[in-house]
Amino acid sequence: EAGVAQSPRYKIIEKRQSVAFWCNPISGHATLYWYQQILGQGPKLLIQFQNNGVVDDSQLPKDRFSAERLKGVDSTLKIQPAKLEDSAVYLCASSLDRQGTEAFFGQGTRLTVV
Amino acid sequence: KQEVTQIPAALSVPEGENLVLNCSFTDSAIYNLQWFRQDPGKGLTSLLLIQSSQREQTSGRLNASLDKSSGRSTLYIAASQPGDSATYLCAGPWRSEKLVFGKGTKLTVNP
Numbered sequence: 001e002a003g004v005a006q007s008p009r010y011k012i013i014e015k016r017q018s019v020a021f022w023c024n025p026i027s028g029h030a031t032l033y034w035y036q037q038i039l040g041q042g043p044k045l046l047i048q049f050q051n052n053g054v055v056d057d058s059q060l061p062k063d064r065f066s067a068e069r070l071k072g073v074d075s076t077l078k079i080q081p082a083k084l085e086d087s088a089v090y091l092c093a094s095s096l097d098r099q100g101t102e103a104f105f106g107q108g109t110r111l112t113v114v
Numbered sequence: 115k116q117e118v119t120q121i122p123a124a125l126s127v128p129e130g131e132n133l134v135l136n137c138s139f140t141d142s143a144i145y146n147l148q149w150f151r152q153d154p155g156k157g158l159t160s161l162l163l164i165q166s167s168q169r170e171q172t173s174g175r176l177n178a179s180l181d182k183s184s185g186r187s188t189l190y191i192a193a194s195q196p197g198d199s200a201t202y203l204c205a206g207p208w209r210s211e212k213l214v215f216g217k218g219t220k221l222t223v224n225p
Contacts, residue, residue, distance in 0.1 A: 043158070
């Protein structure tokens with residue numbers, strides 16, 4: 001079974017530039033999550049999708065972050081414009097359904113904003 | 115607000131030792147608890163998932179327990195190996211469904 005795929009693995013951008021991350025979840029998984037992990041911290045949820053609908057985006061900085069999940073499969077997370085404090089690892093995860101099912105994570109994208 | 119705490123933040127042990135990692139949470143109405151492993155620069159690998167109706171789960175040298183009433187979970191690693199060196203994270207969903215993570219315990223197993 002293929003895992004959660006993310007790209008790119010690494011990205012370095014200057015502040016005020018824009019960047020986009022892509023995620024392909026495990027086939028058949030209805031729930032997709034984007035997490036932000038700052039060095040030394042546990043991952044923090046940015047947004048959760050159920051199929052192509054948003055379940056939770058309460059911690060997404062909507063003035064600069066946006067995300068979409070087209071056709072309930074792939075997802076893209078965008079930051080525009082980036083700030084220095086956005087430097088982090090962005091993790092995508094998927095699960096078969098919502099509560100009570102195991103979540104599987106991708107390798108993450110390490111973003112450095114200079 | 116659900117909070118997850120992991121103690122200790124770092125642990126160093128000699129190879130072959132049995133060890134316990136701790137995870138505590140503030141809200142006992144947890145749906146399940148999941149333990150993950152994270153190697154440097156990598157994503158999270160799921161180790162064990164304990165449903166709220168279960169008390170423990172085992173996989174190889176790993177055993178995880180869940181005590182909802184006391185708000186605690188433990189991950190027991192038997193006969194530790196240098197390859198076990200990594201950061202171990204616990205997380206649980208509550209009514210809000212999102213996984214809430216602790217900061218992790220960084221484990222170093224010395225040969």
